[in-house]
Amino acid sequence: MKRIVVAGGGTAGWMAAAAIARTMGRTVAVTLVESDAIGTIGVGESTIPPLVTYNRLLGINEAEFMRATQATFKLGILFDNWKVDGDRYFHSFGFTGKDHWSAGFQHFWLAGRSKGHQQPYDDYCLELVAALEGKFAQLPDNRVNYAYQLDSGLYARFLRGMGEKDGVTRIEGKIARVELDGESGDIAALGLDGGRRIEGDLFLDCTGFRALLIEGALHAGYDDWTHWLPCDSAIALQTPNVRPPVPYTRAMAHDAGWQWRIPLQHRTGNGIVYCSRYLDHDAALERLLGNLEGEPLTPPNKIRFQTGARRKQWHRNCVAIGLSGGFMEPLESTSIHLIQRAVLRVIRMMPAQGRVSERDIAEFNEQQFQDMEQIRDFLILHYKVTDRRDSSFWRQCAAMEVPDSLTQKIELFRETGRVFRRNEELFAENSWVQVMMGQGIEPQSWHPIAEKLTDAELDKTLTHIREDVRRTVNGLPAHADYVARYCGAAEPAAA
Numbered sequence: 001m002k003r004i005v006v007a008g009g010g011t012a013g014w015m016a017a018a019a020i021a022r023t024m025g026r027t028v029a030v031t032l033v034e035s036d037a038i039g040t041i042g043v044g045e046s047t048i049p050p051l052v053t054y055n056r057l058l059g060i061n062e063a064e065f066m067r068a069t070q071a072t073f074k075l076g077i078l079f080d081n082w083k084v085d086g087d088r089y090f091h092s093f094g095f096t097g098k099d100h101w102s103a104g105f106q107h108f109w110l111a112g113r114s115k116g117h118q119q120p121y122d123d124y125c126l127e128l129v130a131a132l133e134g135k136f137a138q139l140p141d142n143r144v145n146y147a148y149q150l151d152s153g154l155y156a157r158f159l160r161g162m163g164e165k166d167g168v169t170r171i172e173g174k175i176a177r178v179e180l181d182g183e184s185g186d187i188a189a190l191g192l193d194g195g196r197r198i199e200g201d202l203f204l205d206c207t208g209f210r211a212l213l214i215e216g217a218l219h220a221g222y223d224d225w226t227h228w229l230p231c232d233s234a235i236a237l238q239t240p241n242v243r244p245p246v247p248y249t250r251a252m253a254h255d256a257g258w259q260w261r262i263p264l265q266h267r268t269g270n271g272i273v274y275c276s277r278y279l280d281h282d283a284a285l286e287r288l289l290g291n292l293e294g295e296p297l298t299p300p301n302k303i304r305f306q307t308g309a310r311r312k313q314w315h316r317n318c319v320a321i322g323l324s325g326g327f328m329e330p331l332e333s334t335s336i337h338l339i340q341r342a343v344l345r346v347i348r349m350m351p352a353q354g355r356v357s358e359r360d361i362a363e364f365n366e367q368q369f370q371d372m373e374q375i376r377d378f379l380i381l382h383y384k385v386t387d388r389r390d391s392s393f394w395r396q397c398a399a400m401e402v403p404d405s406l407t408q409k410i411e412l413f414r415e416t417g418r419v420f421r422r423n424e425e426l427f428a429e430n431s432w433v434q435v436m437m438g439q440g441i442e443p444q445s446w447h448p449i450a451e452k453l454t455d456a457e458l459d460k461t462l463t464h465i466r467e468d469v470r471r472t473v474n475g476l477p478a479h480a481d482y483v484a485r486y487c488g489a490a491e492p493a494a495a
Contacts, residue, residue: 001028001201001202001350001351001352001355001356002027002028002029002201003028003029003031003199003200003201003202004020004028004029004030004031004200004201004202004203004204005031005032005033005190005198005199005200005202005203005204006030006031006032006033006203006204006206007033007175007190007203007204007205007206007207007212007213008033008034008205008206008207008208008324009032009034009156009160009170009206010034010152010156010206010208010322011152011155011156011159011322011336011339012206012208012321012322012323012324012339013032013034013156013204013206013321013322014032014156014157014159014160014163015156015159015321015336015339015340015343016204016206016321016339016342016343016346017030017032017159017160017163017168018058018159018160018162018163018166018168019054019057019058019343019344019347020343020346020347021163021166021167021168022058022059022162022163022166023058023347024347024350025166026167028350029167029169030163030167030168030169031168031169031170031171031198031200032163032168032169032170032171033170033171033173033175033190033192033198034170034171034172034173035172035173035174035175036172037174045149045150045151045152045262045264045269046074046077046147046149046249046260046262046269046330046333047074047147047148047149047150047333047336047337048093048147048332048333048334048337048426049093049145049146049147050337050340050341050426051147051148051336051337051340052146052147052148054340054344057344058162060162062487063486063487063488064487065158066148066150066483066486066487067487067488068154068155068157068158069148069150069151069154069155069158070150070151070154070264070265070266070267071148071149071150071151071264071265071487072148072149072150072245072247072263072264072265072479072480072483073136073146073147073148073149073247073479073482073483074093074146074147074148074149074247074248074249075092075093075094075127075128075130075131075136075144075145075146075247075248076090076091076092076093076094076127076128076131076248076249077090077091077248077249077250077251077332077333078090078131078132078248078249078250078251079091079251079253079382079435079438080250080251080252080253081252081253081254081388082251082253082258082382082386082388082438082439083386083387083388083438083439083440084386084387084388085253085388085390089122089434089435089437089438089439090122090128090131090132090248090434090438091332091431091434091435091438092125092127092128092131092430092434093127093145093146093147094125094126094127094128094144094145094430095125095145095430096109096121096122096124096125096128096430096433096434097109097124097125097462097465098461098465099429100449102447102449103418103446103447103449103450104417104418104419104429104430104433105124106121106417106433106437106443106446107417107446107447107449107450108446108450108453108458108461108462109121109124109462110417110443110446110450111446111450111451111453111458112458112459112462115455115458117458117459117462119462119466121433121434121437123466123469123470124462124465124466124469125430125469126143126144126469126472126473127144127145127146129469129470129473130144130247130472130473130476131246131247131248132248133473134244134246134247134478134479134480135247135473135476135477135478135479136247136476136477136478136479136482136483137476137477137482138486139472146247147333149245149249149262149263149264149269150264151264152336171192171196171198173192173193173194173196174192174193175190175191175192175207175212176191176192176193177190177191178190178191178212178213178216178217179191179197180217184316185316186316186317186318187200187203187213187217187218187316187317187318190203201317201351202317202318202319202351202356203317203318203319204318204319204321204346205318205319205320205321205324205325206321206322206324207324208322208323208324209305209323209324209327210324211310211320211323211324212324213318213320213324214310214312214313214315214318214319214320214324214325215310215324217318218315218316218318220310220311220312220313220315220320221310221311221312222306222308222309222310222311222326223308223309223310223311224306224307224308225307225308225309225376226306226307226308227400228307228376228380228383228400228402228403229307229329229376229379229380229383230275230277230383230393230396230397231257231258231273231274231275231307231329232275232276232277232304232305232306232307233273233274233275233276233281233284233302233303233304233305234271234272234273234274234302234303234305234329234330235271235272235281235284235285235288235300235301235302235303236269236270236271236300236301236303237270237271237288237296237297237298237299237300237301238267238268238269238270238296238297238298239267239268239270239292239293239294239295239296239297240267240268240294240295240297241263241264241266241267241268241294242268242293242294243293244478244479244480245263245264245265245268245479245480245483246263246479247479249261249262249333250262251331252291253388254272254274254287255278255279255390255391255393255394256274256275256278256279256284256391256393257272257273257274257275257279257393258272258273258331259271259272259273259287259288259291260272260273260330261293265483267297268293268294270288270292271288271330272284272285272287272288273329273330273331275393277393278391278392278393279393281302285300288300305327305329306327307327307328307329307376308326308327309325309326309369309372309373309376310324310325310326311369312365313325313326313342313364313365313368313369314360314361314364314365314368315361316356317356319342319346319364320342321339321342321343321346322335322338322339322342323335325338325342325368326338326372328372328375328376328379329379331379331382332375332378332379332427334375334426337426338371338372338375341368341371342368345364345367345368346364349363349364370423371425371426373403373405374422374423374425374426374427375426375427376403377402377403377405377406377409378426378427378431378432378435380402380403380406381406381409381410381432381435381436381439382435382439383397383400384397384398384400384402384406384410385410385436385439385440385441386398386439386440387440409432410436410441413432413433413436413441413443414441414442414443414444415443415444415445416443416444416445416446416447417443417444417445417446417447418447419432419433419436
Protein backbone atom coordinates (compact mmCIF):
# COMPACT_ATOMS: atom_id res chain seq x y z
CA MET A 1 0.00 0.00 0.00
CA LYS A 2 2.52 2.54 -1.24
CA ARG A 3 0.52 4.80 -3.55
CA ILE A 4 -2.32 6.93 -2.14
CA VAL A 5 -4.29 8.97 -4.65
CA VAL A 6 -6.48 11.83 -3.44
CA ALA A 7 -9.18 12.62 -6.00
CA GLY A 8 -10.15 16.27 -5.63
CA GLY A 9 -8.72 19.21 -3.74
CA GLY A 10 -10.52 21.80 -1.64
CA THR A 11 -10.66 21.54 2.12
CA ALA A 12 -11.28 17.77 2.16
CA GLY A 13 -8.57 16.88 -0.33
CA TRP A 14 -5.85 18.98 1.22
CA MET A 15 -6.75 18.09 4.80
CA ALA A 16 -6.30 14.45 3.79
CA ALA A 17 -3.18 14.85 1.68
CA ALA A 18 -1.37 17.14 4.12
CA ALA A 19 -2.15 14.99 7.16
CA ILE A 20 -1.10 11.71 5.52
CA ALA A 21 2.10 13.20 4.10
CA ARG A 22 3.09 14.72 7.43
CA THR A 23 2.18 11.65 9.49
CA MET A 24 3.27 8.81 7.21
CA GLY A 25 6.41 10.51 5.97
CA ARG A 26 8.39 8.47 3.46
CA THR A 27 6.34 5.29 3.90
CA VAL A 28 3.75 6.24 1.26
CA ALA A 29 3.57 8.42 -1.85
CA VAL A 30 0.66 10.85 -1.88
CA THR A 31 -0.68 12.22 -5.16
CA LEU A 32 -3.53 14.72 -5.31
CA VAL A 33 -5.48 15.30 -8.51
CA GLU A 34 -7.53 18.47 -8.84
CA SER A 35 -8.70 20.84 -11.51
CA ASP A 36 -8.65 24.61 -11.22
CA ALA A 37 -11.65 24.59 -13.55
CA ILE A 38 -13.82 22.85 -10.93
CA GLY A 39 -14.92 25.04 -8.06
CA THR A 40 -15.40 23.93 -4.46
CA ILE A 41 -18.37 24.47 -2.17
CA GLY A 42 -16.17 26.57 0.09
CA VAL A 43 -18.71 27.64 2.72
CA GLY A 44 -17.42 25.52 5.64
CA GLU A 45 -16.11 28.54 7.50
CA SER A 46 -17.30 27.87 11.03
CA THR A 47 -15.59 25.07 12.95
CA ILE A 48 -15.70 23.29 16.31
CA PRO A 49 -12.97 22.69 18.94
CA PRO A 50 -11.58 19.35 17.63
CA LEU A 51 -9.95 21.30 14.78
CA VAL A 52 -7.67 22.91 17.36
CA THR A 53 -6.42 19.43 18.27
CA TYR A 54 -6.14 18.41 14.60
CA ASN A 55 -3.89 21.36 13.82
CA ARG A 56 -1.75 20.62 16.87
CA LEU A 57 -1.37 16.98 15.80
CA LEU A 58 0.05 18.21 12.51
CA GLY A 59 2.40 20.64 14.21
CA ILE A 60 0.72 23.70 12.74
CA ASN A 61 1.64 27.05 14.28
CA GLU A 62 -1.70 28.49 15.36
CA ALA A 63 -0.86 32.17 14.84
CA GLU A 64 0.55 31.47 11.38
CA PHE A 65 -2.50 29.40 10.48
CA MET A 66 -4.92 32.10 11.67
CA ARG A 67 -3.04 34.80 9.81
CA ALA A 68 -3.09 32.77 6.59
CA THR A 69 -6.81 31.91 6.82
CA GLN A 70 -8.02 35.30 8.12
CA ALA A 71 -9.40 33.40 11.10
CA THR A 72 -11.09 34.64 14.25
CA PHE A 73 -11.81 32.68 17.41
CA LYS A 74 -15.17 31.05 18.03
CA LEU A 75 -16.75 30.29 21.40
CA GLY A 76 -20.07 28.95 20.18
CA ILE A 77 -23.23 29.68 18.20
CA LEU A 78 -25.99 32.18 18.91
CA PHE A 79 -29.39 30.80 17.88
CA ASP A 80 -32.05 33.39 17.06
CA ASN A 81 -35.76 32.60 16.59
CA TRP A 82 -35.54 28.82 17.04
CA LYS A 83 -37.79 28.26 20.06
CA VAL A 84 -40.16 31.04 19.00
CA ASP A 85 -39.72 34.06 16.77
CA GLY A 86 -37.86 36.69 18.80
CA ASP A 87 -36.26 34.27 21.28
CA ARG A 88 -32.54 33.48 21.40
CA TYR A 89 -30.15 31.15 23.17
CA PHE A 90 -26.45 30.31 23.00
CA HIS A 91 -24.77 26.94 22.44
CA SER A 92 -21.26 27.37 23.83
CA PHE A 93 -18.17 25.20 23.61
CA GLY A 94 -17.52 25.42 27.32
CA PHE A 95 -18.61 23.71 30.49
CA THR A 96 -21.41 25.20 32.55
CA GLY A 97 -20.90 25.32 36.30
CA LYS A 98 -19.24 22.39 38.02
CA ASP A 99 -20.45 18.81 37.66
CA HIS A 100 -20.52 16.16 40.36
CA TRP A 101 -19.52 12.66 39.24
CA SER A 102 -23.08 11.50 39.86
CA ALA A 103 -24.92 14.36 38.18
CA GLY A 104 -24.34 17.29 35.85
CA PHE A 105 -24.46 20.90 36.98
CA GLN A 106 -27.94 21.36 35.54
CA HIS A 107 -29.33 19.31 38.45
CA PHE A 108 -27.87 21.72 41.02
CA TRP A 109 -29.06 24.72 39.01
CA LEU A 110 -32.58 23.26 38.77
CA ALA A 111 -32.62 22.62 42.52
CA GLY A 112 -31.44 26.17 43.14
CA ARG A 113 -34.13 27.60 40.89
CA SER A 114 -36.78 25.74 42.90
CA LYS A 115 -35.45 27.51 45.99
CA GLY A 116 -35.61 30.99 44.54
CA HIS A 117 -32.34 31.43 42.66
CA GLN A 118 -33.16 33.54 39.61
CA GLN A 119 -29.82 33.69 37.77
CA PRO A 120 -30.01 32.11 34.29
CA TYR A 121 -28.10 28.93 33.44
CA ASP A 122 -26.02 30.97 30.99
CA ASP A 123 -24.35 32.96 33.79
CA TYR A 124 -22.39 29.90 34.89
CA CYS A 125 -20.52 29.34 31.59
CA LEU A 126 -17.31 31.28 30.97
CA GLU A 127 -17.29 30.83 27.18
CA LEU A 128 -20.91 31.85 26.84
CA VAL A 129 -20.63 35.06 28.89
CA ALA A 130 -17.36 36.02 27.18
CA ALA A 131 -18.81 35.44 23.72
CA LEU A 132 -21.86 37.62 24.24
CA GLU A 133 -19.64 40.41 25.59
CA GLY A 134 -17.28 40.11 22.62
CA LYS A 135 -14.26 39.10 24.70
CA PHE A 136 -11.62 36.41 24.28
CA ALA A 137 -8.20 35.25 25.44
CA GLN A 138 -6.43 31.92 25.72
CA LEU A 139 -6.08 31.11 29.40
CA PRO A 140 -3.71 28.77 31.27
CA ASP A 141 -4.62 25.07 31.55
CA ASN A 142 -6.72 25.32 28.37
CA ARG A 143 -9.51 26.77 30.49
CA VAL A 144 -11.26 28.28 27.47
CA ASN A 145 -12.64 25.90 24.84
CA TYR A 146 -12.64 27.47 21.40
CA ALA A 147 -12.65 26.84 17.67
CA TYR A 148 -12.11 29.05 14.60
CA GLN A 149 -14.08 31.01 12.05
CA LEU A 150 -11.98 30.86 8.91
CA ASP A 151 -11.84 31.18 5.14
CA SER A 152 -12.02 27.55 3.99
CA GLY A 153 -10.51 28.38 0.60
CA LEU A 154 -7.50 29.93 2.30
CA TYR A 155 -7.31 26.98 4.67
CA ALA A 156 -7.06 24.61 1.69
CA ARG A 157 -4.33 26.81 0.22
CA PHE A 158 -2.46 26.83 3.53
CA LEU A 159 -2.64 23.03 3.74
CA ARG A 160 -1.55 22.70 0.12
CA GLY A 161 1.62 24.64 0.87
CA MET A 162 2.28 22.44 3.88
CA GLY A 163 1.48 19.24 2.02
CA GLU A 164 3.66 20.01 -0.97
CA LYS A 165 6.59 20.74 1.35
CA ASP A 166 6.03 17.31 2.88
CA GLY A 167 6.12 15.61 -0.49
CA VAL A 168 2.55 15.62 -1.84
CA THR A 169 2.53 15.59 -5.65
CA ARG A 170 -0.24 17.75 -7.08
CA ILE A 171 -1.50 16.97 -10.59
CA GLU A 172 -3.65 19.47 -12.40
CA GLY A 173 -6.36 17.76 -14.38
CA LYS A 174 -10.00 16.86 -14.66
CA ILE A 175 -11.01 13.27 -13.91
CA ALA A 176 -12.59 11.87 -17.06
CA ARG A 177 -13.05 8.25 -15.99
CA VAL A 178 -12.46 5.85 -13.12
CA GLU A 179 -10.86 2.57 -14.20
CA LEU A 180 -11.71 -0.62 -12.29
CA ASP A 181 -9.61 -3.75 -12.06
CA GLY A 182 -11.40 -6.45 -14.02
CA GLU A 183 -10.61 -9.18 -11.52
CA SER A 184 -10.90 -7.56 -8.09
CA GLY A 185 -13.39 -4.79 -8.82
CA ASP A 186 -11.10 -2.31 -7.04
CA ILE A 187 -10.19 1.05 -8.51
CA ALA A 188 -7.04 0.66 -10.61
CA ALA A 189 -6.50 4.19 -11.90
CA LEU A 190 -7.97 7.59 -12.63
CA GLY A 191 -8.09 8.63 -16.27
CA LEU A 192 -7.66 12.36 -16.82
CA ASP A 193 -8.64 14.59 -19.71
CA GLY A 194 -5.79 14.38 -22.19
CA GLY A 195 -5.25 10.66 -21.61
CA ARG A 196 -3.01 10.61 -18.53
CA ARG A 197 -3.54 7.71 -16.08
CA ILE A 198 -2.93 7.96 -12.33
CA GLU A 199 -2.56 4.54 -10.75
CA GLY A 200 -2.84 3.92 -7.03
CA ASP A 201 -3.33 1.38 -4.27
CA LEU A 202 -5.72 3.38 -2.07
CA PHE A 203 -7.99 6.14 -3.41
CA LEU A 204 -9.57 8.91 -1.34
CA ASP A 205 -12.70 10.36 -2.92
CA CYS A 206 -12.72 14.10 -2.20
CA THR A 207 -14.82 15.01 -5.26
CA GLY A 208 -17.62 16.54 -3.20
CA PHE A 209 -21.28 15.98 -4.01
CA ARG A 210 -20.32 14.33 -7.32
CA ALA A 211 -18.76 11.36 -5.45
CA LEU A 212 -17.13 10.22 -8.70
CA LEU A 213 -15.32 7.26 -7.17
CA ILE A 214 -17.32 5.98 -4.21
CA GLU A 215 -20.69 6.30 -5.95
CA GLY A 216 -20.06 6.94 -9.63
CA ALA A 217 -17.72 3.96 -10.01
CA LEU A 218 -18.36 1.75 -6.96
CA HIS A 219 -22.07 2.43 -6.27
CA ALA A 220 -21.78 2.44 -2.47
CA GLY A 221 -25.35 3.66 -1.93
CA TYR A 222 -26.77 6.64 -0.04
CA ASP A 223 -29.20 7.00 2.89
CA ASP A 224 -31.42 10.04 2.40
CA TRP A 225 -32.27 11.86 5.66
CA THR A 226 -34.30 14.74 4.21
CA HIS A 227 -37.48 13.43 5.87
CA TRP A 228 -35.83 14.50 9.14
CA LEU A 229 -33.76 17.43 7.86
CA PRO A 230 -35.90 18.93 5.08
CA CYS A 231 -33.69 21.88 4.07
CA ASP A 232 -32.20 21.14 0.65
CA SER A 233 -30.82 24.45 -0.64
CA ALA A 234 -28.47 27.23 0.37
CA ILE A 235 -27.18 30.53 -0.99
CA ALA A 236 -23.84 31.93 0.21
CA LEU A 237 -22.12 35.27 -0.25
CA GLN A 238 -19.66 37.53 1.51
CA THR A 239 -19.88 41.06 2.90
CA PRO A 240 -17.35 43.45 4.44
CA ASN A 241 -17.18 43.69 8.22
CA VAL A 242 -19.20 46.61 9.52
CA ARG A 243 -18.04 46.15 13.13
CA PRO A 244 -15.27 44.29 14.97
CA PRO A 245 -15.73 40.53 14.54
CA VAL A 246 -17.38 38.76 17.45
CA PRO A 247 -16.20 35.35 18.73
CA TYR A 248 -19.29 33.44 17.69
CA THR A 249 -21.38 32.40 14.71
CA ARG A 250 -25.06 33.31 14.37
CA ALA A 251 -27.82 30.96 13.18
CA MET A 252 -31.03 32.93 12.62
CA ALA A 253 -34.17 30.88 11.96
CA HIS A 254 -36.79 32.07 9.46
CA ASP A 255 -40.08 30.58 8.35
CA ALA A 256 -38.50 28.03 5.96
CA GLY A 257 -35.01 27.42 7.38
CA TRP A 258 -32.27 29.62 8.76
CA GLN A 259 -29.52 32.11 7.94
CA TRP A 260 -25.87 32.13 9.03
CA ARG A 261 -23.43 34.95 9.76
CA ILE A 262 -19.74 34.16 10.33
CA PRO A 263 -17.32 37.05 11.06
CA LEU A 264 -13.71 36.62 9.90
CA GLN A 265 -10.86 39.13 10.15
CA HIS A 266 -11.37 40.63 6.71
CA ARG A 267 -15.02 39.92 5.90
CA THR A 268 -18.21 38.20 7.01
CA GLY A 269 -19.57 34.98 5.54
CA ASN A 270 -23.33 34.96 5.03
CA GLY A 271 -25.78 32.39 3.82
CA ILE A 272 -29.35 31.21 3.87
CA VAL A 273 -30.39 27.58 4.24
CA TYR A 274 -33.94 26.72 3.22
CA CYS A 275 -36.41 24.08 2.13
CA SER A 276 -37.26 24.61 -1.55
CA ARG A 277 -40.70 23.11 -0.95
CA TYR A 278 -41.63 26.20 1.05
CA LEU A 279 -39.34 28.90 -0.36
CA ASP A 280 -38.12 29.35 -3.93
CA HIS A 281 -34.66 30.54 -4.94
CA ASP A 282 -35.64 34.12 -5.80
CA ALA A 283 -37.51 34.62 -2.55
CA ALA A 284 -34.64 33.09 -0.57
CA LEU A 285 -32.11 35.38 -2.25
CA GLU A 286 -34.31 38.40 -1.60
CA ARG A 287 -34.59 37.42 2.05
CA LEU A 288 -30.83 36.95 2.37
CA LEU A 289 -30.05 40.27 0.69
CA GLY A 290 -32.57 42.00 2.93
CA ASN A 291 -30.85 40.76 6.08
CA LEU A 292 -27.21 41.57 5.36
CA GLU A 293 -24.88 43.93 7.17
CA GLY A 294 -22.99 45.62 4.35
CA GLU A 295 -23.12 45.29 0.57
CA PRO A 296 -22.24 41.93 -1.05
CA LEU A 297 -18.61 41.43 -2.06
CA THR A 298 -19.29 38.29 -4.10
CA PRO A 299 -22.06 37.03 -6.35
CA PRO A 300 -24.53 34.62 -4.72
CA ASN A 301 -23.40 31.00 -4.75
CA LYS A 302 -26.39 28.64 -4.93
CA ILE A 303 -25.96 25.15 -3.48
CA ARG A 304 -28.37 22.20 -3.70
CA PHE A 305 -27.86 19.31 -1.31
CA GLN A 306 -29.43 16.16 0.06
CA THR A 307 -28.79 15.57 3.74
CA GLY A 308 -27.73 11.99 4.35
CA ALA A 309 -24.83 9.56 4.47
CA ARG A 310 -23.07 7.19 2.09
CA ARG A 311 -23.93 3.63 3.19
CA LYS A 312 -20.33 2.56 2.76
CA GLN A 313 -17.83 5.29 3.53
CA TRP A 314 -15.00 2.87 2.72
CA HIS A 315 -15.73 0.46 -0.13
CA ARG A 316 -13.07 -1.77 -1.69
CA ASN A 317 -9.93 0.38 -2.00
CA CYS A 318 -11.77 3.72 -1.89
CA VAL A 319 -12.58 5.96 1.08
CA ALA A 320 -15.04 8.84 0.91
CA ILE A 321 -13.78 12.01 2.60
CA GLY A 322 -15.99 15.07 3.07
CA LEU A 323 -19.09 15.69 0.97
CA SER A 324 -18.59 12.53 -1.07
CA GLY A 325 -19.36 10.61 2.14
CA GLY A 326 -22.50 12.54 2.99
CA PHE A 327 -23.80 15.92 4.01
CA MET A 328 -24.80 17.33 7.37
CA GLU A 329 -26.23 20.80 6.94
CA PRO A 330 -23.92 23.41 8.54
CA LEU A 331 -26.16 24.28 11.48
CA GLU A 332 -23.65 23.04 14.07
CA SER A 333 -20.50 23.55 11.97
CA THR A 334 -19.64 19.86 11.63
CA SER A 335 -18.55 19.62 7.97
CA ILE A 336 -14.82 20.14 8.53
CA HIS A 337 -15.00 17.98 11.65
CA LEU A 338 -16.32 15.00 9.66
CA ILE A 339 -13.46 15.44 7.20
CA GLN A 340 -11.03 15.47 10.10
CA ARG A 341 -12.52 12.33 11.68
CA ALA A 342 -12.37 10.42 8.40
CA VAL A 343 -8.76 11.46 7.70
CA LEU A 344 -7.54 10.47 11.16
CA ARG A 345 -9.33 7.12 10.91
CA VAL A 346 -7.71 6.43 7.55
CA ILE A 347 -4.31 7.10 9.09
CA ARG A 348 -5.06 4.86 12.08
CA MET A 349 -6.32 2.08 9.80
CA MET A 350 -3.73 2.50 7.04
CA PRO A 351 -3.55 -0.86 5.23
CA ALA A 352 -0.37 -2.84 5.70
CA GLN A 353 1.43 -5.56 3.73
CA GLY A 354 -0.16 -4.46 0.50
CA ARG A 355 -3.71 -5.45 1.28
CA VAL A 356 -6.86 -3.90 2.68
CA SER A 357 -8.36 -5.65 5.71
CA GLU A 358 -12.10 -6.22 5.54
CA ARG A 359 -12.11 -5.82 9.33
CA ASP A 360 -10.62 -2.36 8.99
CA ILE A 361 -13.24 -1.45 6.41
CA ALA A 362 -16.08 -2.67 8.62
CA GLU A 363 -14.74 -0.81 11.66
CA PHE A 364 -14.19 2.40 9.70
CA ASN A 365 -17.70 2.30 8.26
CA GLU A 366 -19.31 1.60 11.61
CA GLN A 367 -17.46 4.42 13.36
CA GLN A 368 -17.94 6.97 10.60
CA PHE A 369 -21.63 6.18 10.15
CA GLN A 370 -22.18 6.34 13.90
CA ASP A 371 -20.59 9.80 13.98
CA MET A 372 -22.96 10.96 11.28
CA GLU A 373 -26.04 9.46 12.94
CA GLN A 374 -25.21 11.14 16.25
CA ILE A 375 -24.69 14.50 14.54
CA ARG A 376 -27.91 13.92 12.57
CA ASP A 377 -29.87 13.47 15.81
CA PHE A 378 -28.40 16.64 17.29
CA LEU A 379 -29.39 18.61 14.19
CA ILE A 380 -32.91 17.16 14.15
CA LEU A 381 -33.31 18.31 17.78
CA HIS A 382 -33.18 21.95 16.67
CA TYR A 383 -36.08 21.47 14.25
CA LYS A 384 -38.24 19.04 16.21
CA VAL A 385 -38.25 20.66 19.64
CA THR A 386 -39.73 24.09 19.00
CA ASP A 387 -42.79 26.11 19.86
CA ARG A 388 -42.87 27.62 16.37
CA ARG A 389 -46.06 26.89 14.45
CA ASP A 390 -46.06 30.05 12.34
CA SER A 391 -45.36 28.40 8.97
CA SER A 392 -45.95 25.14 7.14
CA PHE A 393 -42.23 24.38 7.43
CA TRP A 394 -42.17 24.58 11.22
CA ARG A 395 -45.47 22.73 11.57
CA GLN A 396 -43.98 19.91 9.47
CA CYS A 397 -40.86 19.83 11.67
CA ALA A 398 -42.83 19.79 14.91
CA ALA A 399 -45.08 16.96 13.68
CA MET A 400 -42.43 14.67 12.19
CA GLU A 401 -41.46 11.33 13.68
CA VAL A 402 -37.81 11.30 14.78
CA PRO A 403 -35.29 8.47 15.32
CA ASP A 404 -35.81 6.43 18.50
CA SER A 405 -32.30 7.36 19.60
CA LEU A 406 -33.27 11.04 19.68
CA THR A 407 -36.65 10.42 21.30
CA GLN A 408 -34.90 8.61 24.15
CA LYS A 409 -32.51 11.52 24.72
CA ILE A 410 -35.29 14.13 24.63
CA GLU A 411 -37.69 12.29 26.93
CA LEU A 412 -34.97 11.23 29.37
CA PHE A 413 -33.95 14.87 29.77
CA ARG A 414 -37.55 16.08 29.97
CA GLU A 415 -38.38 13.61 32.74
CA THR A 416 -35.13 13.49 34.74
CA GLY A 417 -32.75 16.24 33.58
CA ARG A 418 -30.20 13.57 32.63
CA VAL A 419 -28.03 13.36 29.51
CA PHE A 420 -25.57 10.57 28.74
CA ARG A 421 -22.77 10.78 26.22
CA ARG A 422 -22.42 7.52 24.32
CA ASN A 423 -19.46 6.02 22.49
CA GLU A 424 -17.37 9.21 22.43
CA GLU A 425 -20.08 11.07 20.54
CA LEU A 426 -19.13 14.54 19.38
CA PHE A 427 -21.58 16.62 21.39
CA ALA A 428 -21.06 16.33 25.13
CA GLU A 429 -23.61 16.62 27.92
CA ASN A 430 -23.46 20.41 28.19
CA SER A 431 -24.15 20.86 24.47
CA TRP A 432 -27.32 18.78 24.71
CA VAL A 433 -28.41 20.59 27.89
CA GLN A 434 -27.88 24.06 26.40
CA VAL A 435 -29.73 23.26 23.18
CA MET A 436 -32.59 21.32 24.77
CA MET A 437 -33.25 24.03 27.34
CA GLY A 438 -32.73 26.70 24.70
CA GLN A 439 -35.30 25.03 22.47
CA GLY A 440 -37.77 24.97 25.35
CA ILE A 441 -37.49 21.65 27.22
CA GLU A 442 -37.96 22.11 30.98
CA PRO A 443 -36.83 19.08 33.03
CA GLN A 444 -39.54 17.84 35.39
CA SER A 445 -37.11 16.68 38.08
CA TRP A 446 -33.46 16.61 39.07
CA HIS A 447 -31.01 14.25 40.74
CA PRO A 448 -31.52 13.87 44.51
CA ILE A 449 -27.80 14.53 45.08
CA ALA A 450 -28.63 18.22 44.60
CA GLU A 451 -30.81 18.06 47.72
CA LYS A 452 -27.83 16.98 49.81
CA LEU A 453 -26.62 20.57 49.98
CA THR A 454 -28.22 22.87 52.50
CA ASP A 455 -29.74 26.07 51.15
CA ALA A 456 -26.71 27.98 52.41
CA GLU A 457 -24.26 25.54 50.81
CA LEU A 458 -26.11 25.59 47.50
CA ASP A 459 -26.25 29.39 47.53
CA LYS A 460 -22.52 29.57 48.28
CA THR A 461 -21.67 27.12 45.49
CA LEU A 462 -23.77 28.85 42.86
CA THR A 463 -22.57 32.31 43.87
CA HIS A 464 -18.91 31.24 43.81
CA ILE A 465 -19.18 29.79 40.27
CA ARG A 466 -21.04 32.81 38.98
CA GLU A 467 -18.61 35.29 40.52
CA ASP A 468 -15.62 33.37 39.18
CA VAL A 469 -17.07 33.55 35.66
CA ARG A 470 -17.77 37.27 36.02
CA ARG A 471 -14.29 38.01 37.41
CA THR A 472 -12.59 36.10 34.61
CA VAL A 473 -14.64 37.71 31.84
CA ASN A 474 -14.01 41.18 33.27
CA GLY A 475 -10.27 40.53 32.86
CA LEU A 476 -10.47 39.46 29.21
CA PRO A 477 -9.61 41.78 26.31
CA ALA A 478 -11.91 42.51 23.40
CA HIS A 479 -11.86 39.65 20.91
CA ALA A 480 -10.79 41.76 17.92
CA ASP A 481 -7.92 43.30 19.91
CA TYR A 482 -6.70 39.89 21.00
CA VAL A 483 -6.79 38.53 17.44
CA ALA A 484 -4.80 41.53 16.20
CA ARG A 485 -2.13 41.03 18.86
CA TYR A 486 -2.01 37.26 18.63
CA CYS A 487 -1.74 36.68 14.92
CA GLY A 488 -1.38 40.13 13.40
CA ALA A 489 -4.78 40.60 11.81
CA ALA A 490 -3.95 40.41 8.14
CA GLU A 491 -4.94 42.60 5.24
CA PRO A 492 -7.62 41.12 2.96
CA ALA A 493 -6.16 38.30 0.88
CA ALA A 494 -6.95 37.39 -2.69
CA ALA A 495 -9.49 34.59 -3.04
